[in-house]
Amino acid sequence: MSPALPEGEVPPADGSLPAWLDDGADRSFGVYVHVPFCTVRCGYCDFNTYTASELLAEAGGRVAGHEAYAGTVLREVAQAARALDAVGRGGRPVSTVFVGGGTPTLLPAGDLVAVLDGVRSTWGLSPGAEVTTEANPDSVTPESLAELADGGFTRVSFGMQSAVPHVLATLERTHDPERVPRAVEWARDAGLAVSLDLIYGTPGESVEDWRRSLDAVVACGVDHVSAYALTVEEGTKMAAQVRRGVLPRPDPDDQAAKYELADDVLTAAGLGWYEISNWARTPDDACRHNVGYWRGDDWWGFGPGAHSHLGGAADGPRSVRWWNVKHPRAYADRLAAGATPAAGRELLGPDEVQLERVLLGVRIRDGLPLDHVDAAGRHAVAGLVADGLLDGGAAVRGTALLTRRGRLLADAVVRALTA
C-alpha cells in the first residue's frame, strides 16, 4: 500500500456511504485488514508500517501497539456493518479476506483469528472463501501456522524476496533464506495454500542471482508466485542511498530481462501468469482477493491507511473510494471516539470508472473486454497488435490481452487505449 494518501474530499464524519449505491448483488465483497507493524523497517519499503521502537518513541505514552490492535479493527468492522446496512449492502457474505502489512504475523495468531471471527460473525463468509495472510518466513512457527489454519485461514503468502544473501542484505531483509522452504513445508502441513513473493532488480542483483531465487521458488513447489520489480520509492532509505550514489539506480532494461526470465522459469515449472506480476499453477490457485481489485469489485480495507472501494449505482458507472488516516494512534483514537477513521475519499464518475477499468482490467490474463474501451481506444488496438503489445487472436475475439512484451509496457498500452 502506498504511503502517501491521495488528494481527496473530506468524507462524512459519521462514516455514511453515498445513497446512490445499488445493492451490489453483482459484485463480490472482499475484506482487507492492514497490520501496520514490523520488527524493523526494510530500506526499500514505503508501506504504512511502524516498528515497535517508532511507536514507543512517541510522546504521551498512549501507544497504539500490537496488544489492542485486533480490538481496534473490530470496532471499525462494527462501524462498517452499520454503514453498509444503512445503504442496503449489509447482506452480502465476504468472499475473500486478505491480511497484509506490515508483518501480520507479528500479531499472535489468535489476534488474527479474532479479527477473522469478527468478520465472519458480522457478514458471514461465502462457501470456499479465500482467507490469506501475509507472513515473514521468520515470524511463523509450525504451531502458529496450524493455529491460523484452525481459525479459518486458507492461504499464506511469504515475503521471500530473494534466495541470495547479498540481495536480502541490500533489501535489509533479516530472514535466513534457508528458512523459507521450511516455512513453506510447515504451512503445507497445516493445510494452507502457499504463495511466495519475490523482488527483482535490486541494486547489485545479477541475472544469475535472480535465477537462483527463481530456482529456489520452483524447488519449493508452491502453487503461486508474485514477482515485483523493485521500485525505489521517494522517502525511503533506499531512495536516499540511490540519490547519494551509494546504490546504483535500478535499470529498467535489466528489470525487463529479469521479468522475462521469471516468466520463462515459472512457466516451465508449470506456473502461468494470470496478472502482470502474478503466476499460479491453475486458475484456482490465483489469489481471488487480488483479482477482485483488478475486476473493480467491492472491498473494505480495515486498518490505518487502508483503502476501500464500493462501486455500482443504478444510474450508471459510479463508485466511491476512501482511505483511512495513516497513523495507528490516530486510527485508534478516531474509532475510540466513535468517529470514522476515513481521512479522505473520492467519488468517481463514469470517466474515472472507465479509466480504472481499463488500467486494471488490462493487467489480467482474462484480458479487458474491448467493449469497455471507447472508439479512440479501439482504434489504437490494431497498432498495439502490430507492435506486438496485444494478442492478435484475442483482439479479434474482442479482448485486449497483453503479450509478454505488452505486459512489460502495460502502462503505454493503457495510455493508448484511453487516449
Add this chain to the structure above:
Amino acid sequence: MSPIPSAQLSSRIQPAATPPELLRNFCIIAHIDHGKSTLADRMLQLTGVVDARAMRAQYLDRMDIERERGITIKSQAVRMPWAVADEQGALVPYALNMIDTPGHVDFTYEVSRSLAACEGAVLLVDAAQGIEAQTLANLYLAMENDLAIVPVLNKIDLPAAQPEKYAEEIAGLVGGDPDDVLRVSGKTGEGVEVLLDKIVRTVPAPHGSADAPARAMIFDSVYDTYRGVVTYVRVVDGQLSPREKIVMMSTKAHHELLEIGVISPEAMPTKGLGIGEVGYLITGVKDVRQSKVGDTVTNQSKPASESLGGYADPKPMVFSGLYPIDGSDYPVLRDALDKLKLNDAALVYEPETSVALGFGFRVGFLGLLHLEIVRERLEREFDLDLISTAPNVVYDVTMEDRSVITVTNPSEFPGGKVGEIREPVVKATILAPSEFIGAVMELCQTRRGELGGMDYLSADRVEMRYTLPLAEIVFDFFDQLKSKTRGYASLDYEPAGDQAADLVKVDILLQGEQVDAFSAIVHKDKAYAYGVMMVGKLKELIPRQQFEVPIQAAVGSRVIARETVRAMRKDVLAKCYGGDISRKRKLLEKQKEGKKRMKTIGRVDVPQEAFIAALSTESGGKDAKEKARK
C-alpha cells in the same frame, strides 16, 4: 572670455540663418563602454546646452523615458553653441552638431549614413584598452568618406590608462604625431574644452549650394508614439521650411512638413534648416519605412533632379524562425512584430509553419545582434516565450534549368538538380594581441576564411583581415574567437558580396520522418560533423518510446550519421493493489495531459523541451549579446 557664445554672438548662429562657415558637423566613433555618452554629456554641459545642475536630472529623466519608450528618445543629433577666438582674438560663434552613430556591428549601413552627414569624426578610444575592431572598421569608413579625424584618448584618469602606448597606436592608424592625440576624461571634464576648440579648428565647414533645389539626407528615423516618425536629416543644398511639401526621392512619396527643428537638447521647432544644418522633420507618417535612412528629401515645388546617392534598402542577412512556445501566443507574436516594425526598417518577416514547432514567423535580421535585440524586446516588452531556430543566412540556388531560388529557410532548399549555390560572405576585421595570431588563423581557416591581410597596430597588437562566409560567423564564431584569445580579440565584419560554395543540406530524420526544424545548410566538409553533433544531441533529448527510434542525419538520400534511441522495454507499475489504484489513475491522467505538450513526429513523441534544447541558439544569441557588451 566665455566659450559659450553671448546672446549677441548667438544671434549669428540661429537655425535656418547660420552661415555654413559657422557650422561644424561631427560624430563620435567609439566602442561601446569607451565613454561616448559620458563625453557627450560633458560637451552638453560645457556648451551650456544643459546646465550642471540640470545635468543629473536630465540624465535620469532620459533614462526613465528610455525605459518607457525604448530607444526613441535618444538625441540623434544635438546642436551646441561654442565660441572660439579668431586670429585677431575676437570670439567667433559656431554651431556644433554632434551626430550619433549606432554602435554595433549589424548596422554598418546606418553608420555610413551618419558619417555621410558629417565632415569630421572624433575617434574616441579608451586609454586603458586601446582601439577595438569595430571602432577600427568605423574609422576606416570615416577615412574613406574623407572625414577629418580628431583622435582622442578617453579615461586618462584611470590608473590603468596607458595613453602613450595607445596614442602611438592611434597615430599609426590616422597618421600624424602621437602628441596630436588629445587626452581627455569625460568623467572629470579634463581636456573637453580643448577638444571642442579642436573640433572647430579641424573639422571643415560644410558647403553646398544655397540656390540649388533643396536636398537633405536622412541619416536616421525613429518612431515616437506621440509624434509619429521623427526623421533626422542633414541639409546639403538649399533650404527646408515648415509647412512646405517635401518629396522622398526613392519612393516619390509626398509629405507636408508639419514641423522642422533642431535638438538642443530638446526638440525645438525652427524656421527651417539651411545648408549644412542638421535637424529633424515631422510629417505625420507612422512607419519608419516611409522615411528611409539614406534617402534624399527634396522640395516638391522645386525638386532636385538628382538624389544625394548612397541610398540602399536594408537587406536582411540572417534569418531565424521565431515560434511561440505556447501555440496560442501566435497572434500576440504577430502583433508584437507589427509594432516593432514601425521603428525598425530592417525587420522583415513572414508567417511560417513548421511540422515540429507549429505556427511562427521566419524573420530576417541585419545580423546576430539585431536578432538578439529583436528577440529580447519580444520577450521582455511583449511577455512572449519564444523558440528561435538556429540562425541561417540567405542562399541563392541556381538550378540546372537556370531558375534561381532564394533560400531563407533550410527546409526550402530545393531537392532537384542544383547547379550552383551562392552564399554571402563578409569582410571581417579581427584585432588581437599578437600572441594569438596562430589561434585566430586556425579558427578562421576551419571556418573557410581567406586571409586578406595583416598589420601590426603596435608591437603587440595585430589587425587581421579575413573574408569569411557569413554562415560561419553566424554559427558560434564569436564565442570561439573569445575563448581562443582569452577574451582579448575583437571582431567586426561587413557584407562583402557572395561566393559560390560547395554546400549541402543536412536533414535530420526521426524514424525516417524528416524534422524540418533541424535541417541545416552546411559546407560539404562539415556535413558529417553537423550530422553527428545533431543526432547525438537528439539521442540524449528524445525519451525512449515503445519502439526503437532511429535518428539519422542525411544529405539527400545518403545517411551520414545515425544514432538509435533504444526501445523502452519496461513501462509498467509492478504492484497495483487496492491502495495503489487511485494514485495510478491520477498518474495516468497526468501523463495524458503531458502528452498534449508533446509534438508527434511520425509516431515519435518529442517533448517541447527537446526541441528547445536541440535548437537552442545559445552560441548565436550569446555572440551578439557579448558583442553588445564588449
